[in-house]
Amino acid sequence: MKIVVIQGPNLNMLGVREQQIYGPMKLEQIHAQMQEYATQNGIEIEFFQTNLEGEIVDKLQECYGDADGIIINAAAYTHTSIAIRDAIAAVAIPTIEVHISNIHRREEFRKENMIAPVCTSSVVGFGPFGYHLAMTGMLQIMTEIQAAQEAQAADQA
Numbered sequence: 001m002k003i004v005v006i007q008g009p010n011l012n013m014l015g016v017r018e019q020q021i022y023g024p025m026k027l028e029q030i031h032a033q034m035q036e037y038a039t040q041n042g043i044e045i046e047f048f049q050t051n052l053e054g055e056i057v058d059k060l061q062e063c064y065g066d067a068d069g070i071i072i073n074a075a076a077y078t079h080t081s082i083a084i085r086d087a088i089a090a091v092a093i094p095t096i097e098v099h100i101s102n103i104h105r106r107e108e109f110r111k112e113n114m115i116a117p118v119c120t121s122s123v124v125g126f127g128p129f130g131y132h133l134a135m136t137g138m139l140q141i142m143t144e145i146q147a148a149q150e151a152q153a154a155d156q157a
């Protein structure tokens, strides 16, 4: 099983940017923890960060036929990007969106979420721990998909 983690704009600044909102942890530290959990559970994991909207679309398209699950924090593009929303819908891979902060408790413009309706689920407001919750959630989703596939195969046999 392979999970691709996509991190949007300014998340490369974690540990520096607005620490009162996002905390002191750096992106590399978050990824190291995710890598450890993935290794423990026999999951292949790939990390990608970009500040560019089109590169997120390209990466999502590359996931087609390659990834079993996507964890994405589209950051500010969450609130604006129809292109990212369409790419998530197009590849039709189980996708969990993560937000470190609770976007529902912040400015009005952050309540608009273009991508949540095409994601399997959202993890919001847990700080960096949200990425770990997304990993455990993805494992649960994968287990359920596998069980459903096995049940279908047994029905057809």
Ligand code: DQA
Pocket: 009, 010, 011, 073, 074, 075, 076, 077, 078, 098, 099, 100, 101, 102, 103, 110
């Ligand atoms: C964020 C929330 C967004 O509104 C913001 O633009 C970010 C980070 C979060 O993880 O809380 O860059 O996605």
